[in-house]
Amino acid sequence: MxxxxxxxxxxxxxxxxxxxxxxxxxxxxxxxxxxxxxxxxxxxxxxxxxxxxxxxxxxxxxxxxxxxxxxxxxxxxxxxxxxxxxxxxLQMIFQDPYASLNPRMTVREIILEPMEIHNLYNTHKARLLVVDELLEAVGLHPDFSSRYPHEFSGGQRQRIGIARALSLNxxxxxxxxxxxxxxxxxxxxxxxxxxxxxxxxxxxxxxxxxxxxxxxxxxxxxxxxxxxxxxxxx
CATH class of the missing domain: 3.40.50.300 (P-loop containing nucleotide triphosphate hydrolases)
Known part of the structure; x- marks a missing residue:
C-alpha cells in the first residue's frame, strides 16, 4: 500500500x-x-x-x-x-555530538529537560523511568545517566543525542x-x-x-x- x-x-x-x-x-x-x-x-x-x-x-x-x-x-x-x-x-539529531550536549548537565538532565518543558508524564519518577528506557533503547546502560557528556566517546554522545530526540515521542x-x-x-x-x-x-x-x-x-x-x-x- x-x-x-x-x-x-x-x-x-x-x-x-x-x-x-x-x-x-x-x-x-x-x-x-x-x-x-x-x-x-x-x-x-x-x-x-x-x-x-x-x-x-x-x-x-x-x-x-x-x-x-x-x-x-x-x-x-x-x-x-x-x-x-x-x-x-518534530525533533532533530545534530551533526556534532560534542557541541550539541550541554557539558554542565548530566545525561539524565539532558534527556529529562524536554519532558519537563512539555510537562510529559505525571511525576518526576515516571520521567526517570523513561530516561532509563531511552538509554537502553539506544544501547547505553541506565547507570550512565549520572555522568557528564565529556565522559563519553563520540558515538556514545550521539546515542545520548538520539535519546534526547526520542524523549518527546x-x-x-x-x-x-x-x-x-x-x-x-x-x-x-x-x-x-x-x-x-x-x-x-x-x-x-x-x-x-x-x-x-x-x-x-x-x-x-x-x-x-x-x-x-x-x-x-x-
Missing amino acids: RRLPLLEVSQLKMHFDAGKKRTVKAVDGVTFQIREGETFGLVGESGCGKSTLGRVLMRLYQPTEGSVTYRGTNLHALSEKEQFAFNRK PEFIVADEPISALDVSVQAQVVNLLKRLQKEKGLTFLFIAHDLSMVKHISDRIGVMYLGHMMEIT
Whole structure:
C-alpha cells in the first residue's frame, strides 16, 4: 500500500542577505514530499543547502518563500502556542555530538529537560523511568545517566543525542549529518541503531549526509541537492 505524505515542501526558498547588495540563495525553489514511515536521504556537496533546508523544516529559519506542510498544516503559519505543541512531533539529531550536549548537565538532565518543558508524564519518577528506557533503547546502560557528556566517546554522545530526540515521542526526525563527526567504525552502528528505532517506533526520517554509500544503506528514497536546487529524487 502506498504511504501517504507526512511532510510536503513546495517551492521553498531560503535566501540570506550577505551585505553589499549580495544575496546567498541557500535553498532556491525546492519541492518534494516525505512519506510517513520512510527515510528520505538528502545528499549533496558542502554548501549546497541541505542543512539549511533541514533547519527550515524544523522552523529554526523562517523561509523567504514557499511552504512546509505537515499533515496538512503549514508549519510556518502557526501561532506561538501551536508551534510549541508541534515541537513534540518534530525533533532533530545534530551533526556534532560534542557541541550539541550541554557539558554542565548530566545525561539524565539532558534527556529529562524536554519532558519537563512539555510537562510529559505525571511525576518526576515516571520521567526517570523513561530516561532509563531511552538509554537502553539506544544501547547505553541506565547507570550512565549520572555522568557528564565529556565522559563519553563520540558515538556514545550521539546515542545520548538520539535519546534526547526520542524523549518527546516524535513522529518526524531531521538527522543532520549525524555520523559525519564519528569514526568510520562507529558510523555503521549509529545508522543501524536509527534503522532499528524507526522500525520499533514508526519514525519518519530526513537523513542528511554527504556520504552517498551510507545514505543508500539507510534511505528509501534519495534527493540530490546542488547549489540550493533539488536536482534529482530517486
